[in-house]
Amino acid sequence: MQKLLFIILISIAAYTTSYSQAPVVIKQDSSVRDLDEEQDVRDLPFSQRIRFGGGLGGLQFGNPTVIGISPMVGYQATNDFIVGVAVDYQYYKQRNFASLNQYGPRVFGQYRLHFLDNIASNMFAQAELQKYYYKQAGASFEYPVQTLAGLGFGFGGFQITALYNLTYKEFNSPYGSPIVLRVGGFFF
Numbered sequence: 802m803q804k805l806l807f808i809i810l811i812s813i814a815a816y817t818t819s820y821s822q823a824p825v826v827i828k829q830d831s832s833v834r835d836l837d838e839e840q841d842v843r844d845l846p847f848s849q850r851i852r853f854g855g856g857l858g859g860l861q862f863g864n865p866t867v868i869g870i871s872p873m874v875g876y877q878a879t880n881d882f883i884v885g886v887a888v889d890y891q892y893y894k895q896r897n898f899a900s901l902n903q904y905g906p907r908v909f910g911q912y913r914l915h916f917l918d919n920i921a922s923n924m925f926a927q928a929e930l931q932k933y934y935y936k937q938a939g940a941s942f943e944y945p946v947q948t949l950a951g952l953g954f955g956f957g958g959f960q961i962t963a964l965y966n967l968t969y970k971e972f973n974s975p976y977g978s979p980i981v982l983r984v985g986g987f988f989f
Contacts, residue, residue, distance in 0.1 A: 856985020865895035899938040907931035960986035
């Protein structure tokens with residue numbers, strides 16, 4: 802009897818679960834659009850199109866110690882395009898050497914790639930220009946302007962971006978490789 806009751810309950814659960822997967826579109830009487838449609842950001846006021854975020858990079862403690870932060874602000878021009886600015890700062894300290902402070906601004910643009918949605922949704926192309934400076938043992942230096950381009954993936958506000966430094970030259974770049982990975986995103 803218990804086995805029969807268990808089989809009936811499982812059958813009912815499977816039956817109702819299979820029919821509960823159909824999408825439901827809810828439209829309220831006073832709403833202007835369906836609730837499952839993405840609102841066009843061009844209809845929003847300027848203040849609601851501003852995005853704040855940042856990232857952490859190169860975190861390492863010991864020898865060497867590396868700490869990097871990167872606050873950023875973006876403007877969502879359309880549902881698919883964001884343009885923004887960021888300021889990067891990195892502290893580097895290795896035993897028996899003077900510490901290094903590296904910093905600089907960057908401007909960037911991100912464009913969502915809808916044609917890749919069936920591979921992975923929320924993929925975007927990103928391009929940026931950056932100018933880095935560094936100070937070590939009281940002396941100041943600067944790198945030439947760096948041009949980077951690549952792809953990223955976003956989930957919620959979190960983003961992972963892989964960029965290629967198009968102007969990379971050893972000893973003339975703040976990076977040890979032409980490939981740059983960023984982790985961060987827009988959170989507010």
